[in-house]
Amino acid sequence: MDIWQAVLITVITAATPLLIAALGELVVERAGVLNLGIEGMMAVGAACGFAAATLSGSSALGVLAAIAAGVALSAVFALLTLGLATNQVATGLALTIVGLGLSGLIGAGFVGTSREAIPAIRIPGLTELPGVGRLLFGQDPFVYLSLALAIAVLWFLGRSRAGLTLRSIGENHTSAHWLGLPVMQVRLLAILFGGGCAGLAGAYLSLVYTPFWSPGMTAGRGWIALALVVFASWKPLRVLFGAYLFGGATVLQLHAQAASLGFPSQVMSAFPYVATIVALVIMSAGRRKAAAAPGSLGTSFVPDR
Amino acid sequence: MAGASGREDQRDGPPLVSLRGIVKRFGTLTANDHVDLDIRAGEIHALLGENGAGKSTLVKILFGLLQPNEGEIRWQGQPVTLANPEDAGRLGIGMVFQHFSLFDNLTVAENIAVALPKGEDMRSIAARIASVGERYGLALEPGRPVWTLSAGERQRIEIVRALLREPRLLILDEPTSVLTPQEADTLFVTLEKLAAGGCGLLYITHRLEEVKRLCSGATVMRAGKVVAACDPRQESVRRLASLMVGSEVMEVRAAAAHQLGPVRFELNKLSLAPDEIHGVALKGVDLAVRGGEIVGVAGVAGNGQAELFAAMSGESRAEKAGAVRIDGADAGRDDIDARRRRKAAFVPEERNGHAAAPRLTLSENVVLSRHATGGVARHGLVDASAAKAVAAEISRVFDVRKGRVDPPAGTLSGGNLQKFVVGREILREPGVLIVNQPTWGVDAGAAATIRQALIDLAARGAAVVVISQDLDEIFAIADRIAVIHDGHLSATYPAREIDREKIGLLMAGTAEERPHAA
Amino acid sequence: MRLELVPRGDVSPWARVLAPVAAVIAAVLIGGVVIAVMGRSPAAAFQVYFVDTLSESWGLQEMAVKATPLLIIAVGLSFCFRASLWNIGAEGQFIIGALVGSILPLYTAGSGAGFWVIPLALVMGALGGLAYAMIPALLRVTFGVSEILSSLMLVYVADLVLDYLVRGPWRDPKGFNFPQTVNFDATLPFLADGGRLHAGVLLGPVLVLVAWFVISRTLFGFGVRVAGEAPKAARFAGFDANRMVLAAFAISGAAAGLAGVLEVLGQIGQLKPGISSGYGFTAITVAFLGRLHPLGMVFGALVVALTVIGGESAQIALKLPLDLTRTFQGVLLMCVLAADALVSYRVRIVTMARA
Structure with a gap:
């Protein structure tokens, strides 16, 4: 296997959890809701996924448990922000704090255990193709799933009627309500979808990326996924592009660290966070204020009664 | 007028919609206090009243946006519950909002499609926009983002959107407040065509000249109550105004002649x-x-x-x-x-x-x-x-x-x-x-x-x-x-x-x- | 089934005061359920978490010591939150404040330098936190970058800067390669012999009074309130939105930085990784628990400090993990937000039958 293929595969591996989580949050934000709790939901997803997979011996059950955990946490967020109209930023922060704590509680019994990573797909004949075989036909299932998810979200938002309804609600919830669109129901579904995606992204971390559980293993990826949505101007294909760009940068940094260019390792470790800030600056400076953001993003909706 | 005889024919039988004893309270405020209102098919009915008289509350109830505390809504004689705008839409109640219910960053076609029942593709919607536009003189470009349009054009979207659902009753809330006098004239022609076609219209305004010109029935509200129901064509503007305000209309006193300064x-x-x-x-x-x-x-x-x-x-x-x-x-x-x-x-x-x-x-x-x-x-x-x-x-x-x-x-x-x-x-x-x-x-x-x-x-x-x-x-x-x-x-x-x-x-x-x- | 919210008209001030108390009770009940689910005795946990600490003078002193950084950070953050600015990077500003504040104590350690080091170090710590908070503030003002993400990202960066310094240039050469600096001479004096109550604890109440005065009596505080309440009205009043962003971030950054250096000079006596244990995030809970009111935040800081100490005791006495405390703090924040909503709105549960 040549070196480029190997590098590209690591790029994809680094990008996939970001992509999955960011696509989920993209849908949530296009519905007009800002859920800052991704980091927490991802952490719980990682812990639950690993715990369930280890206890049951089934990776598939692990993945399902992770998704369920993400959905459950996001349901709490929905209850507070939709049901009680609490501030979305503060509630999302609370969700992150709860999620990080809970992941520690759930994962406590599994620190130090490790298990086989979910294997990559093998298609006889194709995966062995020189040059591109492993890249195209030998990834783990999550990679294909994440790409399919990107296409599905793209189609859903751009082409489907339900997607149009969701965008309208995110754009202006008062108008949407006047037209009889089900603002609360659509937002609820979007939030649960985002939670499921965050849980799934967490499962990827603990079942594929580093097949063990360690506290704080999300390492800010949930926040980076949030930044990706802004960076992508709320467009699914740009999220895909951004996630891979970011994955590439992360891998580059790991290689630079390995090559020991004389920088302290902390400089390299800080790279993803600084890069995120720089990306946000470039995107924000390049466009008129919040032009691409959904009009009702982050604001509570309380209809007259 | 072409539709006049058709309108009179529909005077028989139950009204298209009638509200009976509608009460709506917000906390201690009673916005609607036992309001009655009848609208017949083919009629342009004015709902008159000052700001704060309770007109908006009443039409929100009629459109399913608010639930009354008391009272009954009858549609063609049958009692109905309007729990949300969907219910109202199914009966054929359409609404043109004063503060438009539009989405600035979506296109005209998307703005219309989102309010239509599911299952129709965008191409057929675009075709229907064009045909309704032609019939009523409401031209629109389906692909334009709404934020590029003038207030008059935006109102056209609202009207076309309501018309595509083939309404039996169309509610218009202060529709001329955003129009030039000439645009308002064009709107009146459209509304008369609609009424001639058998649609009932509820026309909310505080502009009395328009009412006299357009409407064949009027209900006047003051402080949450109906104070009069009349034929506006038989009343003077001055009388309508005093019904609305409840006392002689106050007019401002011109200033005494004074010198202009620098x-x-x-x-x-x-x-x-x-x-x-x-x-x-x-x-x-x-x-x-x-x-x-x-x-x-x-x-x-x-x-x-x-x-x-x-x-x-x-x-x-x-x-x-x-x-x-x-x-x-x-x-x-x-x-x-x-x-x-x-x-x-x-x-x-x-x-x-x-x-x-x-x-x-x-x-x-x-x-x-x-x-x-x-x-x-x-x-x-x-x-x-x-x-x-x-x-x-x-x-x-x-x-x-x-x-x-x-x-x-x-x-x-x-x-x-x-x-x-x-x-x-x-x-x-x-x-x-x-x-x-x-x-x-x-x-x-x-x-x-x-x-x-x-x-x-x-x-x-x-x-x-x-x-x-x-x-x-x-x-x-x-x-x-x-x-x-x-x-x-x-x-x-x-x-x-x-x-x-x-x-x-x-x-x-x-x-x-x-x-x-x- | 769905929830309908009906705004309450005039809300009695008592309801607003009691809401956080109710939130604490609700969070304690939820915490008890979690502990029961873990197969432990909620009663024993309650005893260790709350009763033991409150019934001993040692516990009360410790509470004041832990509450101080939380209170100072929260008081600073309240200026941001009141102006609807989401500085969630106080943790980073705390760490940078601790670092910058440690420069003098570090280089004067062992030199017999006088007491003057301490006030200078405190000022430098506050300035360090302030400068670090200026990064997200300036990015927002000049490029329109959301302060939420930038301030949060800078927490990770600050952590790495600390890590680099204590493993690299600032490491104690005689420290057996442990990632830590030398012990500082310039530490805050203790208020009572044998206790842990250091002089920095006195700063908390002083800053609370100052903040209370600024928010309720000065034009600047008025501007902060209007900016959060109605941004267009603030512009109409002539309050420059950008200056407001910079000022609010400056205050919260300085407060977090001061808390950081106080923690190092009052409690730890040296720099090492993990000097914060999440104070910057926990203070967000404190701020909301105190309803962003300076006096309310004293209550908030004491309650949250109690859970921090209780968590440490429970870890030793009952082998309950520290993450339980963290979870509890998150749940507490959720309960506070919910309680506030219940004060502002009447909630009606509507079954599907009507819709």
Whole structure:
């Protein structure tokens, strides 16, 4: 296997959890809701996924448990922000704090255990193709799933009627309500979808990326996924592009660290966070204020009664 | 009229819709108090009333947006429950909102499609938009994003959207408030065609001339109750007005003849890029207002009024100091507080959230616009007791009614809060006063008080600019009139010499005059 | 089934005061359920978490010591939150404040330098936190970058800067390669012999009074309130939005930085990784628990400090993991937000039958 293929595969591996989580949050934000709790939901997803997979011996059950955990946490967020109209930023922060704590509680019994990573797909004949075989036909299932998810979200938002309804609600919830669109129901579904995606992204971390559980293993990826949505101007294909760009940068940094260019390792470790800030600056400076953001993003909706 | 005989035929049988004994309470306020209303197919029925009379609440109930506490809705004689707009839509009730229910960043076709039942593809929707547009003279480009459209075009989207659902009853809430007089004429033709086709129309307005011209039935509401049901064609405008207001209509007293002073407020080739994403740029605005006169700025909503106000107040600063002059001094680079120190004062359009912070008390809202000009703040400290005294003085002079001594501004009614924010500025005795929509959405009593105060202020020598969408208001108080269209301000015309038709053309941008050309 | 919210008209001030108390009770009940689910005795946990600490003078002193950084950070943050600015990077500003504040104590360690080091170090710490908070503030003002994400990202960066310094240039050469600096001489004096109550604890109440005065009496505080309440009204009042962003971030950054250096000079006596244990995030809970009111935040800081100490005791006595405390703090924040909503709105549960 040549070196480029190997590098590209690591790029994809680094990008996939970001992509999955960011696509989920993209849908949530296009519905007009800002859920800052991704980091927490991802952490719980990682812990639950690993715990369930280890206890049951089934990776598939692990993945399902992770998704369920993400959905459950996001349901709490929905209850507070939709049901009680609490501030979305503060509630999302609370969700992150709860999620990080809970992941520690759930994962406590599994620190130090490790298990086989979910294997990559093998298609006889194709995966062995020189040059591109492993890249195209030998990834783990999550990679294909994440790409399919990107296409599905793209189609859903751009082409489907339900997607149009969701965008309208995110754009202006008062108008949407006047037209009889089900603002609360659509937002609820979007939030649960985002939670499921965050849980799934967490499962990827603990079942594929580093097949063990360690506290704080999300390492800010949930926040980076949030930044990706802004960076992508709320467009699914740009999220895909951004996630891979970011994955590439992360891998580059790991290689630079390995090559020991004389920088302290902390400089390299800080790279993803600084890069995120720089990306946000470039995107924000390049466009008129919040032009691409959904009009009702982050604001509570309380209809007259 | 072609449809007249068809309309009369449908007088038999039960009405299309009838409301019986509708009661709607918000906390202690009873917005609708046992309201009855009948609308027949093919009828254009007027719902008349002042702001705050309960019209909007009633139509929201009829459209399923609000649930009544008591009473019954019958559709063709059958009792129905309208739990949400979907229910109303299924029966065939459509609505054209006063504050449009549109999505700025979506296209025209998307805006329409989102309100239609599922299952129709975009191509067929586009085709139907075109055919309805042709039939009723409502042309639209399906692919245009809404934010690029004028208010008139936006209203067309609302109407087409309602028509594509083939409504049996169409509710229109103050539809002409955003139109030029000529656009309003076109709308009336469309509405008459609809009625001739058997659709019932509920037409909500406070403009009585329109009612007399268009409607064959009218229900008049006052303070939440129905006070009269009549045939408006048989009534005089004056009688309709007194039914609405409940007493003889108050009119403002013209100021006694007084000398005009020197120019106190001046704009010179003021150009400004907009702050907001979809805002309007101001393009070379010229204006000179002398002490003692009121200049009215007419125009359809969304043509740069907000931007013009911000540029005059200093919320947006001009590039050149000379672009804005107050009492002869360059003020274009001054911020709003510096302009206030030059004895200018400002009242923005939005009461709650711009002119006043709704959750702060009245006295705190005094500090809001007065802290720079002394009396309520010193050395960076707020003088709460001085602010309370000023708030009490404003409330006394302008008859601001409130539940307790110093309540949060947001708990006041629209008219009382508007009197407060206008009074807050006028009691400072400003040399220049800029007001945007001074009586938008307030009751007739408050409107008369405010208009009188503006006239009296001008008579005491101040230069007053009133930006208003209400032509009646402009004709009632302005000495000279200018029209804003797409960020251009026309020349000013003496109010006695210009007629509505001419203003209408200027509002539509079709009779643009360039006094500086040549 | 769905929830309908009906705004309550005038809310009595008592309801607003009691809401956080109710939130604490609700969070304790939820915490008890979690502990029961873990197969432990909620009663024993309650005893260790709350009763033991409150019934001993040692516990009360410790509570004041832990509450101090939380209170100082929260008081600073309240300026941001009141102006609707989401500085969630106080943790980073705390760490940078601790670092910058440690420069003098580090280089004077062992030199016999006088007491003057301490006040200078405190000022430098506050300035360090302030400068670090200026990064997200300036990015927002000049480029329109959301302060939420930038301030949060900078927490990770600050952590790495600390890590680099204590493993690299600032490491104690005689420290057996442990990632830590030398012990500082310039530490805060203790208020009582044998206790842990250091002089920095006195700063908390002083700052609370100052903040209370600024928010309720000065034009600047008025501007902060209007900016959060109605941004257009703030502009109409002539308060420059950008200056407000910079000022609010400056205050909260300085407060977090001061808390950081106080923690190092009052409690730890040296720099090492993990000096914060999440104070910057926990203070967000404190701020909301105190309803952003300076006096309310004293209550908030004491309650949250109690859970921090209780968590440490429970870890030793009952082998309950520290993450339980963290979870509890998150749940507490959720309960506070919910309680606030219940004060502002009447909630009606509507069954599908009607819709």
